[in-house]
Amino acid sequence: MRARPSVTTSTGPGPSSAAGTGERGAGNGVVLTVLHEDDLPPSRDLLHDLAGEVRYARRAELGDALRGSDALLMWDSFSPALREAWHHADALRWIHVAAAGVDRLLFDDLRASDVIVTNSRGVFDRPIAEYVLACVLAFAKDLPGSWRLQGEQRWRHRVTERIDGKTVMIVGTGAIGREIARMLRAVGLTVLGAGRSTRDGDADFGAVYDSSRLAALVADVDYLVNVAPLTGETRRLIDADVLAALKPAARLINVGRGETVDTEALVEALRSGRLAGAALDVFEEEPLPAGHPLWSFPQVLISPHMSGDAAGWQEALADTFLENLRRYVAGAPLINVVDKHLGFVVSP
Missing domain, CATH: 3.40.50.720 (NAD(P)-binding Rossmann-like Domain)
Structure with missing residues (x-):
């Protein structure tokens, strides 16, 4: 069985590979799936440096990609794909949303699960x-x-x-x-x-x-x-x-x-x-x-839902996720942990 990091919590582009045929990275055993639509996150090389395997999936491909995945980056943060593919999430332990709001992500099965959800609080x-x-x-x-x-x-x-x-x-x-x-x-x-x-x-x-x-x-x-x-x-x-x-x-x-x-x-x-x-x-x-x-x-x-999207916002979103990915790999406390029942990060 693949060893996975322990998870603790704290309050405080180019062509994609096909789903399920992820690219190998640092060999630490962490399998990361990235849900995207057209754009991929910046700093893609760092994802592969930190994770053992990185899979890229659009909405229709997410179910296949989730099998065996430890972590999911919701780069397409408003997508309903996870709810549709939830029954394939047989190893999922952590979801990060590339947005501040998580209301469109949360559903009853996710709330009831042990899967940790973090968001991009602070970027906007x-x-x-x-x-x-x-x-x-x-x-x-x-x-x-x-x-x-x-x-x-x-x-x-x-x-x-x-x-x-x-x-x-x-x-x-x-x-x-x-x-x-x-x-x-x-x-x-x-x-x-x-x-x-x-x-x-x-x-x-x-x-x-x-x-x-x-x-x-x-x-x-x-x-x-x-x-x-x-x-x-x-x-x-x-x-x-x-x-x-x-x-x-x-x-x-x-x-x-x-x-x-x-x-x-x-x-x-x-x-x-x-x-x-x-x-x-x-x-x-x-x-x-x-x-x-x-x-x-x-x-x-x-304005068309753009009040937080100042120049450099995608890079800031990627940096927030990379910080949490480093913590996840190291078994350190994650930041921006969402209370799944309240629907937001509770300030300390």
């Missing part, structure tokens, strides 16, 4: 925080309005808003939410947090409130920033009641998951003028279909 924190700050400034300074007027060659003076002294509530108090909080506080906004429980004296948020009471908390909020992971508790968390509780001058910024916002309620709030605007990077259906009402609102900023 700063880029997403910069995106949120950019949206705040774009709304306050009416940059979309200036671009529209420029396209019409119209010179129309307007008075813009200041952002200092405005209040932002960040829904989701994990690593990305904390980076957003630090950046927005640095430019003068008052920052509050909404998470799983109420607490005072938080280093980044000051006060954190129970997100299940969100509608009762947002009356004085100027910007509601959603970065919550998708769980049973957060699905459509931002619903008609929350949107109605916001003041008409408020804006919503969603960089979490599309399913955490009730899209129909959002469309109605924008159409009726009960919400001043929204910046949306994620949607319940992606790509956002042509003809969807959200495309037509001038007060809505739409």
Whole structure:
């Protein structure tokens, strides 16, 4: 029987080979499968240096590749392939997802298993925080309005808003939410947090409130920033009641998951003028279909799920996985271990 490293946990491109005919590497006995679609991860040579065998598989090939595999890199992080091929995972001990969110990966059999799941927490924190700050400034300074007027060659003076002294509530108090909080506080906004429980004296948020009471908390909020992971508790968390509780001058910024916002309620709030605007990077259906009402609102900023994808993001994803692969081979604690029942990495 092939010797495998013990697994412990910690919170803290070129042509592919055919599935099941993996390339031999360092000879340490670890069999790694990489699920990909078109692109392969950078630093491919290092994968072969660290793992005993590396197999590459697209969705249709994953079942064959998983037989005898110890580890799976979900480079195609949104693929449903693992659920379909789960019965072939006869030796799987560890899955790494090349993304921060794991809601599209987790299913009942995986949750019930002993397989460890890690994610790419930390890669997207700063880029997403910069995106949120950019949206705040774009709304306050009416940059979309200036671009529209420029396209019409119209010179129309307007008075813009200041952002200092405005209040932002960040829904989701994990690593990305904390980076957003630090950046927005640095430019003068008052920052509050909404998470799983109420607490005072938080280093980044000051006060954190129970997100299940969100509608009762947002009356004085100027910007509601959603970065919550998708769980049973957060699905459509931002619903008609929350949107109605916001003041008409408020804006919503969603960089979490599309399913955490009730899209129909959002469309109605924008159409009726009960919400001043929204910046949306994620949607319940992606790509956002042509003809969807959200495309037509001038007060809505739409981007195609790219808020965290700054230059070098794929290299950063690969580096995060390689660090964990080194740890796995050495039997050292893995980083970014996901609580499979909560659906995210729990901060220490």
